[in-house]
Amino acid sequence: MPPSISRLDRRKFLLRGGAAVAAATALAGLPFALRKEMTKETSFVFFSSQQQQAIAALQEHLFPKGPDSPGATDIGAAAYLEWAITVPESDPDTRNTIVNGIGRLQDATMERFDTVFPELEFMQKEQLLRYLADETRWGRLWLSLLLTYIFEALLSDPVYGGNPDQVGWRWLEHQPGFPRPPTDKTYGKL
Amino acid sequence: MVDFDVCVVGSGAGGGPVALTLAEAGFSVLVLEKGPWLTENDFYKDEIACCRRNTYSRNLREEFHVVEKRNKGKGWTAKPTYDGGRDFWNGNMVGGSSNLMSGFFHRLKPKDFRLLSEFGPIDGANVADWPIAYDDLEPYYAKVEREVGISGRVVDHPNLEPRSTNDYPYPPTAEHPVAAWFDDLCRRKELHSIPVARAILSRPANGRSSCQYSGYCGSYGCSSGAKGSSRAALLNRAVASGNCEIRPNCHVYHLESDTSGRVLSANYYDANGVVQKVRADLFVVACQAVETSRLLLLSRGPSHPNGLANRHDQVGKNLIFSGGGAGTGTFLYDDLDPEKAAQLKIRGPFVNRALQDWYYIDNDEMGKTKGGTIEFLFRHPNPTGRAIQQKWESDRLLWGHPLKNKLHRYFTSAGYLRFETFADWLPNENCNVTLDTALRDKWNAPVARIRVGKHPHDLKISRYLARKGYQMLTDLGADTVSWGVSSNPPGNLMAGGCRFGNDPEKSVLDQNCRAHDVENLYVTDGSFMPTGGSVPHTWTIYANAFRVADKMLLELGGEKVGLSGERN
Numbered sequence: 001m002p003p004s005i006s007r008l009d010r011r012k013f014l015l016r017g018g019a020a021v022a023a024a025t026a027l028a029g030l031p032f033a034l035r036k037e038m039t040k041e042t043s044f045v046f047f048s049s050q051q052q053q054a055i056a057a058l059q060e061h062l063f064p065k066g067p068d069s070p071g072a073t074d075i076g077a078a079a080y081l082e083w084a085i086t087v088p089e090s091d092p093d094t095r096n097t098i099v100n101g102i103g104r105l106q107d108a109t110m111e112r113f114d115t116v117f118p119e120l121e122f123m124q125k126e127q128l129l130r131y132l133a134d135e136t137r138w139g140r141l142w143l144s145l146l147l148t149y150i151f152e153a154l155l156s157d158p159v160y161g162g163n164p165d166q167v168g169w170r171w172l173e174h175q176p177g178f179p180r181p182p183t184d185k186t187y188g189k190l
Numbered sequence: 191m192v193d194f195d196v197c198v199v200g201s202g203a204g205g206g207p208v209a210l211t212l213a214e215a216g217f218s219v220l221v222l223e224k225g226p227w228l229t230e231n232d233f234y235k236d237e238i239a240c241c242r243r244n245t246y247s248r249n250l251r252e253e254f255h256v257v258e259k260r261n262k263g264k265g266w267t268a269k270p271t272y273d274g275g276r277d278f279w280n281g282n283m284v285g286g287s288s289n290l291m292s293g294f295f296h297r298l299k300p301k302d303f304r305l306l307s308e309f310g311p312i313d314g315a316n317v318a319d320w321p322i323a324y325d326d327l328e329p330y331y332a333k334v335e336r337e338v339g340i341s342g343r344v345v346d347h348p349n350l351e352p353r354s355t356n357d358y359p360y361p362p363t364a365e366h367p368v369a370a371w372f373d374d375l376c377r378r379k380e381l382h383s384i385p386v387a388r389a390i391l392s393r394p395a396n397g398r399s400s401c402q403y404s405g406y407c408g409s410y411g412c413s414s415g416a417k418g419s420s421r422a423a424l425l426n427r428a429v430a431s432g433n434c435e436i437r438p439n440c441h442v443y444h445l446e447s448d449t450s451g452r453v454l455s456a457n458y459y460d461a462n463g464v465v466q467k468v469r470a471d472l473f474v475v476a477c478q479a480v481e482t483s484r485l486l487l488l489s490r491g492p493s494h495p496n497g498l499a500n501r502h503d504q505v506g507k508n509l510i511f512s513g514g515g516a517g518t519g520t521f522l523y524d525d526l527d528p529e530k531a532a533q534l535k536i537r538g539p540f541v542n543r544a545l546q547d548w549y550y551i552d553n554d555e556m557g558k559t560k561g562g563t564i565e566f567l568f569r570h571p572n573p574t575g576r577a578i579q580q581k582w583e584s585d586r587l588l589w590g591h592p593l594k595n596k597l598h599r600y601f602t603s604a605g606y607l608r609f610e611t612f613a614d615w616l617p618n619e620n621c622n623v624t625l626d627t628a629l630r631d632k633w634n635a636p637v638a639r640i641r642v643g644k645h646p647h648d649l650k651i652s653r654y655l656a657r658k659g660y661q662m663l664t665d666l667g668a669d670t671v672s673w674g675v676s677s678n679p680p681g682n683l684m685a686g687g688c689r690f691g692n693d694p695e696k697s698v699l700d701q702n703c704r705a706h707d708v709e710n711l712y713v714t715d716g717s718f719m720p721t722g723g724s725v726p727h728t729w730t731i732y733a734n735a736f737r738v739a740d741k742m743l744l745e746l747g748g749e750k751v752g753l754s755g756e757r758n
Contacts, residue, residue: 061589061590063594066591066594069594126590129589133587134586140587143589144581144587147578147587148578148581152238152574154574155574156236156237156574157236157237157238169573172573172602173601174601177235177571179404180235181234181236181239185231185232185234185239186236187238187242187243190226190239
């Protein structure tokens with residue numbers, strides 16, 4: 001097989017020496033069954049409402065809708081992210097990294113702008129994220145990890161909740177392989 | 191009293207041929223496999239399950255390796271694989287990593303069996319001739335073509351191996367139009383375009399379907415059964431013989447031996463984590479190179495205080511991989527004539543082309559030396575993996591519309607052809623497997639510590655070959671070609687560690703791959719290889735395992751007939 005295919009390494013983005021682990025640990029092992037009931041418009045069962053709003057605003061900034069292209073909301077990026085970090089097989093360190101990052105983003109936003117991230121103007125968001133990506137190690141790794149999950153939401157099989165109606169595949173003219181996975185033969189069920 | 195005539199530990203390309211041969215000869219065979227028993231009904235073209243998560247390998251928190259790499263200070267830095275980087279599991283399931291291979295199949299060449307004699311010693315490398323010759327293995331290469339199912343087309347070229355048959359038993363798989371571009375270029379450059387044989391059925395056979403050309407092959411389990419995995423091609427038939435039992439999810443942790451040195455039992459944890467023992471007359475270890483060495487080192491006994499078959503401290507030494515480089519050519523559709531652009535967009539058929547014009551090199555630049563193989567193929571179609579590479583511009587993280595524009599351009603404006611080079615990974619004293627003295631797996635056994643030192647000669651050869659690959663892609667019309675060579679080992683192309691040879695002090699196995707100092711223990715995965723050739727190892731592993739199975743059959747007294755145990 002080609003030796004060049006890289007897996008998402010589950011610890012590669014682990015932040016060392018960062019802030020203490022947030023409440024995510026207590027939420028680990030969330031029942032995957034709950035995910036089936038979720039849609040992108042409705043309830044998030046892992047992220048709090050505030051976290052969900054911050055994530056959604058951040059993802060849309062990272063991957064905005066264009067005139068002829070889907071944005072993060074269109075591809076179900078937030079719901080996909082929640083599934084990806086709560087499926088029982090997922091890595092708790094990665095989960096903690098994601099959650100800690102949201103907290104740090106909220107802290108940084110409050111410190112600099114005295115408001116919450118979704119309320120920032122476009123340029124304020126851009127300046128803050130550019131600072132985090134270029135000047136802080138944790139920010140760089142965290143944003144890179146979030147982009148990876150956005151790409152997964154964009155390009156994985158719709159069976160995982162992202163890429164609804166193959167919107168990502170169609171935008172990038174990608175031809176999927178076949179047979180495609182049925183719901184009972186997905187990651188975590190094999 | 192034994193439970194089985196033969197117990198095979200590991201079910202990949204090394205285990206399957208032995209299980210099939212001996213089961214069909216009437217012997218009772220047990221195959222113990224640590225992974226699950228997945229079938230065609232479990233394999234889908236699902237990038238998440240296949241390639242983004244560890245579906246087919248171990249939980250790295252529970253089972254991992256420690257990898258030692260050379261650091262800038264010329265020392266060695268050790269890092270467990272759960273802590274980032276590439277892991278060394280390649281497919282823990284019935285059939286092993288052969289389920290996930292691309293199946294680019296090449297034979298070794300006669301000179302590969304006598305690298306030391308042909309090219310002389312290299313400082314810092316532990317090169318050795320094989321104790322058998324190409325002619326000893328040729329009938330088994332031919333057997334693999336039939337039994338595993340290899341499709342292809344033999345064309346004459348200066349480095350074609352001697353063959354006992356004129357052609358492959360299965361015609362080539364469907365060829366992509368780009369193969370014709372390649373053939374044309376080779377004619378102009380007076381090179382020899384080689385249609386690459388594939389362990390993929392081009393027509394149905396033995397209850398297996400032919401290839402469905404989904405465009406997703408390497409790294410994926412095969413949904414049609416066309417790929418010649420040990421499971422689809424061999425083990426299913428072994429089980430059908432009525433003489434072979436496969437026990438999945440069984441992790442062998444110790445081969446117990448008696449005071450005479452014979453192996454008595456394979457001790458394992460079953461699917462429920464309960465310790466079991468199985469006794470057999472003959473034991474076969476085929477866990478892939480690293481884990482085979484580890485199991486032998488872990489299997490201390492009264493006559494084997496340093497591990498099974500390790501009287502002369504050879505187990506784990508001379509681990510090899512495949513040395514290589516790779517490159518990708520970007521072919522902008524707008525720069526191609528419309529017909530060629532349309533051809534490049536076709537997905538499904540295979541390019542299936544390689545060059546071996548530099549398998550041996552003798553020129554002013556390089557002197558007389560062993561070269562290698564250059565394989566040409568499409569870039570793997572996994573979209574997420576490709577997208578991720580677009581998020582960096584130099585070392586700056588991209589997002590927003592600049593990222594989306596780059597992504598769209600990348601996916602829609604060009605096709606991508608690749609080359610991969612295969613050269614010897616010279617065995618050397620800094621490439622080996624030992625037991626880690628500190629870290630243990632979930633079974634409380636020391637994990638394998640893999641030192642992955644590479645000989646500088648290999649990089650020189652890889653660079654030479656990669657430059658040729660670069661030139662080919664450029665001449666094919668690529669707008670840009672990025673390429674490189676790496677000193678990192680490709681974990682999916684491992685061999686060695688239990689070298690076979692005639693000198694018990696310098697090898698682990700005899701020429702029939704039986705341990706020098708354990709009369710009922712054979713090793714039939716790639717561990718036996720003193721050198722790896724300049725091609726992927728799998729065909730040779732299959733062929734040698736069939737060869738060793740015949741030797742075992744002789745030892746067992748030939749085929750069993752009837753149920754009485756009478757043998758002919």
